[in-house]
Amino acid sequence: MTRICIYGAGAIGSHFAVRLAQCPGVSLSLIARGEHLVTIQNNGLTLETDSGNVHATISQAVGHARNLPPQDIVIVGLKATDIADHAQHIGSLLTDNGIAVFINNGIPWWWGYGLDAALTRAAAESNADTPTLALLDPDGALWSHIRPERVIGGVVYSPNEIVKPGHVRHRGQTRILLGEPAPQAVAKSTRLSALIKLLNSAGLTATAAKDIRASVWEKLLVNIANNTICALTRLDNQARMRSPDLFNLGRTLQAEIRAVAAAMGWSVPPAVESRPTVETAAPAPGHRPSMLQDVLRGRALEVDALVGQPLQFARQFGIATPVLTLVHTLLSGLDCSVKQQAARAPDHA
Ligand SMILES: NC(=O)C1=CN([C@@H]2O[C@H](COP(=O)(O)OP(=O)(O)OC[C@H]3O[C@@H](n4cnc5c(N)ncnc54)[C@H](OP(=O)(O)O)[C@@H]3O)[C@@H](O)[C@H]2O)C=CC1
Ligand SMILES: CC(C)(CO)C(=O)C(=O)O
The missing domain is CATH 1.10.1040.10 (N-(1-d-carboxylethyl)-l-norvaline Dehydrogenase; domain 2)
Known part of the structure; x- marks a missing residue:
């Protein structure tokens, strides 16, 4: 059984959650808050698509990471603005070899990891040993708690909006690109191919990016x-x-x-x-x-x-x-x- 947590089940995260909840071999949990969380706990989640609605019961919907066991995969659906505040919780929610998948728009906090020295230095505002980006990982908490070697980078094309608590509306297509941040790891990444296989089996169309950046x-x-x-x-x-x-x-x-x-x-x-x-x-x-x-x-x-x-x-x-x-x-x-x-x-x- 693969334990997967959607950390921040808003528009994108709820879409992923409905799909993964239907997937055999997955023990799914999610972290949300407010009325959306209460509705999910009481009535489950509905994904509205161009071809009809899909409903899922989510048995492990919680408000905080501390209420969950260690996870094999954490898919972070938080807004980029909130990610750094959750660094410690995401880091401790993962098993030692767990994978944190970041799917937020824009430049990701892990950008400098595994780049060659020239680009690493150019990407960094601090020092070349930990090429953190000060705007996105202000005190290096993401780098130290999550550790970039546990990261899979993601890019998601999929228009979604929460239209009422417990209900996400999706329009058009979903296309997900995933990749190892360290370019040298891409070719031999079994964890990447396993993740892609799993997402596809859940009906989420994922492929490997040649170069995630x-x-x-x-x-x-x-x-x-x-x-x-x-x-x-x-x-x-x-x-x-x-x-x-x-x-x-x-x-x-x-x-x-x-x-x-x-x-x-x-x-x-x-x-x-x-x-x-x-x-x-x-x-x-x-x-x-x-x-x-x-x-x-x-x-x-x-x-x-x-x-x-x-x-x-x-x-x-x-x-x-x-x-x-x-x-x-x-x-x-x-x-x-x-x-x-x-x-x-x-x-x-
Ligand atoms: N929506 C879209 O169509 C697409 C979005 N993206 C990207 O995906 C990322 C996520 O976007 P989106 O899904 O739209 O964002 P949402 O704001 O819908 O989702 C983020 C979720 O995290 C929740 N959250 C924030 N802090 C906490 C907390 N402390 N505890 C529990 N839950 C929390 C939010 O709750 P609350 O609502 O209460 O703030 C919200 O439900 C962004 O980077 C976005 O740019 C990429 C492709 C398409
Ligand atoms: C434009 C779109 C829907 C692309 O999937 C997106 O990324 C967003 O709404 O933030």
């Missing part, structure tokens, strides 16, 4: 346009793409990210993003990117992982990113106002 950059191209502009404008992605100016702004942000990636040694192809015309766009509103969901729910925004860290890289490599810099300033202001509003009306946060 290249996949991170590719996904960032999607998020840098969708998440940031939709959060700032409150338009869903379809509406954003229908505006020529906002579409072009997205392209400019993508070009700046590609320039940063290229300076660091990754040649990222342009985002495959067709521009729906007004005629072909579906009338139904499109997916609200997760950063827009955060604005609407009064939650902290993933500014550092999606924009701040790429900007940090840009500075280190001498790449000019004027539009990214402006968007970073605006998003930081929005993040501040969302947090102030949540502090004034905590019941609605």
Whole structure:
């Protein structure tokens, strides 16, 4: 029996949980909070898809890691903004050889692990022995408690939103890319192939990334346009793409990210993003990117992982990113106002 915990069962985590709950040979648990947790405990979880609803009973739904036995696999579904605060709990929830799978958008905290010396130094703001990223792992707690050798990196394409407690709505396709952070480990990783097999047996479409950092950059191209502009404008992605100016702004942000990636040694192809015309766009509103969901729910925004860290890289490599810099300033202001509003009306946060 493989023990798997979804740590932070929000939109993405709940989707994974429903699928993994149906999987033979898996003992599934999840960590959630608030009304969502209470509903899961009482009534289970529902995943709404384009082809119908799937319901799962979750027998181990808890509010804290201390209430669970050691896990073979912990899939971290927390927002990037919350991960560092949970470093110790995630670390102690894992067995010694356990695997922590990080699926958050943006640059991950483990980025510097296993890179060659030049890139490791360039990635690090502290020292080359533990090339932590100060924005994402401020005091190195993730590095020391979780240990990057226990990490599998993940990139997830799968639009999801919690529409009411215990109910996640998923639109379109799910595609998951997984990879070993240490490039030299990719070819011989049996734990990676076992994880991929397991996720596929649960109906989650997972494949091995040739280079997980290249996949991170590719996904960032999607998020840098969708998440940031939709959060700032409150338009869903379809509406954003229908505006020529906002579409072009997205392209400019993508070009700046590609320039940063290229300076660091990754040649990222342009985002495959067709521009729906007004005629072909579906009338139904499109997916609200997760950063827009955060604005609407009064939650902290993933500014550092999606924009701040790429900007940090840009500075280190001498790449000019004027539009990214402006968007970073605006998003930081929005993040501040969302947090102030949540502090004034905590019941609605
Ligand atoms: N949603 C999407 O379509 C996609 C999201 N992603 C990425 O996946 C990651 C997760 O996103 P998403 O699923 O949208 O985020 P959510 O905010 O929906 O999920 C995070 C969950 O963690 C819970 N949580 C936070 N702190 C605690 C705590 N101390 N104890 C228990 N539970 C806690 C949150 O509870 P609460 O709600 O109360 O804050 C929430 O349910 C992000 O990096 C996002 O960018 C990637 C692809 C698509
Ligand atoms: C754009 C999308 C849905 C891609 O899967 C995403 O990553 C998000 O909403 O954060």
